[in-house]
Amino acid sequence: MADPASGMMAGTGPPVLELDGIGVWLSGREVLRDVRFGIGPGEVVGLIGANGAGKTTIIRVVLGLLSPTSGRVLIAGRPRPRRNRSVGYVPQKISLDPEMPLRSRDLVALGLDGHRLGVPLPSRRRRELVDEMLRAVGATHFADARVGSLSGGEQQRVMIAHALISRPKLLLLDEPLANLDLRSEQEVVDLVARIAKDQGLAVLISAHDLNPLLPVVDRVVYVANGHVASGTTDEVVTSSVLTELYGHHVDVIRLHGRILVAASPGLSAERGELEDSIDGATAV
Amino acid sequence: MFTGFMVNTWIVATVVAVVAGTVGFFVVLRGSSFAAHAVPNAAFAGAAGANLIGASSVGGLLVFAIAGALGISFLSRRGRRDVATALAMVMMLALGALFLSFSNEYASETYSLLFGEVLGVSSSDLLPTAVLAVVAVVAVVLFWRLFLLTSIDPELADVRGVRTSRVELGFLVIVAVVTSMSVPVVGALLIFTLMIGPPAAARSFAADPFVAVLLAVCFSLATVWTAIALSYLTTMPIGFFVGALGATFYLAGRAHAVWSGKRVRAASTPLEKTLRSSMR
Numbered sequence: 001m002a003d004p005a006s007g008m009m010a011g012t013g014p015p016v017l018e019l020d021g022i023g024v025w026l027s028g029r030e031v032l033r034d035v036r037f038g039i040g041p042g043e044v045v046g047l048i049g050a051n052g053a054g055k056t057t058i059i060r061v062v063l064g065l066l067s068p069t070s071g072r073v074l075i076a077g078r079p080r081p082r083r084n085r086s087v088g089y090v091p092q093k094i095s096l097d098p099e100m101p102l103r104s105r106d107l108v109a110l111g112l113d114g115h116r117l118g119v120p121l122p123s124r125r126r127r128e129l130v131d132e133m134l135r136a137v138g139a140t141h142f143a144d145a146r147v148g149s150l151s152g153g154e155q156q157r158v159m160i161a162h163a164l165i166s167r168p169k170l171l172l173l174d175e176p177l178a179n180l181d182l183r184s185e186q187e188v189v190d191l192v193a194r195i196a197k198d199q200g201l202a203v204l205i206s207a208h209d210l211n212p213l214l215p216v217v218d219r220v221v222y223v224a225n226g227h228v229a230s231g232t233t234d235e236v237v238t239s240s241v242l243t244e245l246y247g248h249h250v251d252v253i254r255l256h257g258r259i260l261v262a263a264s265p266g267l268s269a270e271r272g273e274l275e276d277s278i279d280g281a282t283a284v
Numbered sequence: 285m286f287t288g289f290m291v292n293t294w295i296v297a298t299v300v301a302v303v304a305g306t307v308g309f310f311v312v313l314r315g316s317s318f319a320a321h322a323v324p325n326a327a328f329a330g331a332a333g334a335n336l337i338g339a340s341s342v343g344g345l346l347v348f349a350i351a352g353a354l355g356i357s358f359l360s361r362r363g364r365r366d367v368a369t370a371l372a373m374v375m376m377l378a379l380g381a382l383f384l385s386f387s388n389e390y391a392s393e394t395y396s397l398l399f400g401e402v403l404g405v406s407s408s409d410l411l412p413t414a415v416l417a418v419v420a421v422v423a424v425v426l427f428w429r430l431f432l433l434t435s436i437d438p439e440l441a442d443v444r445g446v447r448t449s450r451v452e453l454g455f456l457v458i459v460a461v462v463t464s465m466s467v468p469v470v471g472a473l474l475i476f477t478l479m480i481g482p483p484a485a486a487r488s489f490a491a492d493p494f495v496a497v498l499l500a501v502c503f504s505l506a507t508v509w510t511a512i513a514l515s516y517l518t519t520m521p522i523g524f525f526v527g528a529l530g531a532t533f534y535l536a537g538r539a540h541a542v543w544s545g546k547r548v549r550a551a552s553t554p555l556e557k558t559l560r561s562s563m564r
Contacts, residue, residue: 063442063443064443065439065442065443087443089440089443091437091439091440094436094437096436099487099488099541100313100487101313101487101490101491101492101493101495102432102491102493103491103492106432106493107436110429110432110433110436113429114429114430114432114433114441114444114446115429115433115441115444115446116429117426117427117429117430118425118426118429119425119428119429120428120429144491145491146491147436162440
């Protein structure tokens, strides 16, 4: 398995996010064990694993929605406080009625001060900030459209603007590429990578397929059976590391810049779960 | 039509329409229609009980409506929201039936509690209505952004440290307050119409939440004023007109949505552009 220390990035100061030996038990079952990795400023890290491997649990722990049974979550070197606006979050999917009277610019503005009491007073500064954020994610031409009427990729842009307008140091995206067509996938990935570099933002993107993220991730955190392996793609996505992680022999094939992960034939019969775990990581 | 008792009716009905339109916007937005139907049913039981013991009916309405809101909120955290709401509603309705069975003015009493009474508004109703209206409007203004944020995605609000279940509870209490001031005029069954019809129509016409609320209030006022006038002139029940007009507005909203469906992506609807430019 990759050395956990390689999870510490080059650069100065404490990492923006550090998970230190996180363990989670849910209803008597161990869901995560000794999860440790860190993300530095300007770094994009892919959180890769099949459905049910523990990606969402990790995200919920980082967001403070779930308290870990053991271990610590450090943000900028300090324990995570209950209210933390230095973390931006883009949920997997928001389901909005297409007729809901809420425009893209309203949703972005709520990212700035949606937790506050009172009606927002019209202010030039606020409007300029929202316009600037909409421009940064390329959402200007649907700024006044209802969020519910937008396509999946457009909604993702608006949600990213919503998450970033409060200038967080860390951005979490939960399966942002699910339900997107190939072109939107590419656009969202490029957008996130560009903003991360421009603003020195630490980014954690979860995905069940690593391939669309390959051009932009600095490192990957691979999740399987509640364990993680973290490091650069070349360090982690190898037959030996993944075989140890899954507990079964796994082949890693690199083909025209894509990575295919597959279980050796016959092994899936031994344990049903293996088949599922491998499926998600496979690019076909 | 504008003399004696009717003056009180016009004043109270106008206040009710403004508040129901405003709060109703969030009822529709949050998908809380069923709760907005259940809370007035609880209030109905309260009014029946208050009449029975000779207490103030607004007091009875308020106590039972808030108890209903708390009950729905409490049960919803432990089970499915719709089932919890239905259960709370049925319990309250049964209680109302029990209280009414003890009363000797059964028929007329039930009728006005359920369907409202245009001429039933007395001068003593003015102050409580005004106070409750101010409470409801101030609460909506205070919670404006939180209501919007939590209706988009509860988790989105959770991660920002917003206690979503408390916001929901606060919202139901506001619905209870609106109910309590409205039941004496429009009745327990019809306040629901007023909270759903106009706001549901308004959101088809406007994409901007502010404009949508203003429109909801306008539609709600148009509904109530027209209903009172027609009821006065025809002596047909006001409830019929409130229901029919509420449904008409909703249908008009749907028709507008379908008609403009091909240009859903258009920045804003023509009506909204006109409204916004006239607001400047």
